Amino acid sequence: MAAFILHSSRLALSLNKTGGASGMKIKARFGGFYFAFLSACTIFAPMKIGNIEFGPYPVFLAPMEDVTDIGFRLLCKRFGASMVYSEFVAADALVRMVNRSLEKLAVCDDERPVAIQIYGKEPGAVADAARIVVERAHPDVLDLNFGCPVKRVAGKGAGAGLLQDVPRMLDITRAVVDAVDVPVTVKTRLGWDDSHKIIVNLAEQLQDCGIQALTIHGRTRAQMYTGEADWTLIGEVKRNPRMRIPVIGNGDIASPARARECFERYGVDAVMVGRATFGRPWIFKEIMDELRPGEVSADAAVRSDNPPMSADWKIDVLKEQVLTSVRRIDEYRGILHSRRHLAASPVFKGIPNFRETRIAMLRATTVDELFAILEGAREAVRRAAHGPMADAISE
Numbered sequence: 001m002a003a004f005i006l007h008s009s010r011l012a013l014s015l016n017k018t019g020g021a022s023g024m025k026i027k028a029r030f031g032g033f034y035f036a037f038l039s040a041c042t043i044f045a046p047m048k049i050g051n052i053e054f055g056p057y058p059v060f061l062a063p064m065e066d067v068t069d070i071g072f073r074l075l076c077k078r079f080g081a082s083m084v085y086s087e088f089v090a091a092d093a094l095v096r097m098v099n100r101s102l103e104k105l106a107v108c109d110d111e112r113p114v115a116i117q118i119y120g121k122e123p124g125a126v127a128d129a130a131r132i133v134v135e136r137a138h139p140d141v142l143d144l145n146f147g148c149p150v151k152r153v154a155g156k157g158a159g160a161g162l163l164q165d166v167p168r169m170l171d172i173t174r175a176v177v178d179a180v181d182v183p184v185t186v187k188t189r190l191g192w193d194d195s196h197k198i199i200v201n202l203a204e205q206l207q208d209c210g211i212q213a214l215t216i217h218g219r220t221r222a223q224m225y226t227g228e229a230d231w232t233l234i235g236e237v238k239r240n241p242r243m244r245i246p247v248i249g250n251g252d253i254a255s256p257a258r259a260r261e262c263f264e265r266y267g268v269d270a271v272m273v274g275r276a277t278f279g280r281p282w283i284f285k286e287i288m289d290e291l292r293p294g295e296v297s298a299d300a301a302v303r304s305d306n307p308p309m310s311a312d313w314k315i316d317v318l319k320e321q322v323l324t325s326v327r328r329i330d331e332y333r334g335i336l337h338s339r340r341h342l343a344a345s346p347v348f349k350g351i352p353n354f355r356e357t358r359i360a361m362l363r364a365t366t367v368d369e370l371f372a373i374l375e376g377a378r379e380a381v382r383r384a385a386h387g388p389m390a391d392a393i394s395e
């Protein structure tokens, strides 16, 4: 489906493929009047943010604090993530040049295109932070966080807190768009709570500030991470004829089939995957195999003698993830960063009596110790795969 929007003397063209649907929707607006009609042709224009072209069905790695460090981003990239996002970085801390925050700006060329996400409350400080980010890291995209629900952020009026102060949110957005020359994007939620789902209007307002893409997590702030993501409003934003910028849908995508369904049913330009990547960076290959078959080679992603996508191979991937993290930071902190992934990895789900091993994995402080535990876990996975519980093991 493609929408052509003509507005007075300005011609804006936005195209959106919805899962191979044939037919083209053309909307012409002259002097404020819209004319919409369907054509039988199939036109496909790849999604773009600024000059970055993503090809069909882009799948992004969500920004996640303490999760999407450079090592994990690189791995996800190798498995086919179309764009990866940094953990969010506090604008105030960047302006004060706090070392730990500056460290989060490290990016490398192999992971590009990469977005760095910042959050803050004061338009001037966020704009200053954006300049620092662009100067130091040269990200392909600068993303603004207006969706973080946690108290220490939203409670202080930043992140999702700005859903209660839209004029300030728009001031911040305009200030950042004016401050930097990379594409600025926004990630937010449906609204503050059930009674204030403002995303359809808000999306237009943010677009008018000059952002080049909008990510919507289909929950309200009040929901935090509970309940199910509601994609219907994401679809409504996408169907709004005034929207020209790409819309990235986010929330509860945990399988290739669901990713495809979100593209097809809600017409989004890209999907973003968060928690389902924990201990499962190969999910990007699984999704890509569904959406763009043959594009991602598992062999190229990690060194392993085991058959790609087998449980043994997945354990090799997790070991590679630990090593990447350790090489990038140091042994202790590298292992700390990997723990959440190891604990959550679906490779170990359904293994009988696995609790002790999981606890040992979470306590290990050296690579040797951790790898010995992982090799023990490998044996347990093999045994379980041939035992009576084999069907319960989810990979």
Ligand SMILES: Cc1cc2nc3c(=O)[nH]c(=O)nc-3n(C[C@H](O)[C@H](O)[C@H](O)COP(=O)(O)O)c2cc1C
Residues within 6 Å of the ligand: 062, 063, 064, 065, 066, 067, 086, 087, 088, 117, 145, 147, 148, 187, 217, 250, 251, 252, 253, 272, 273, 274, 275, 276
């Ligand atoms: C541990 C964790 C950290 C997160 N950190 C961020 C963050 O720094 N910035 C952000 O925009 N969203 C953050 N999120 C939200 C995710 O990006 C995503 O919107 C949310 O998890 C819903 O997607 P999912 O259902 O695919 O996980 C975080 C989520 C989790 C679970």
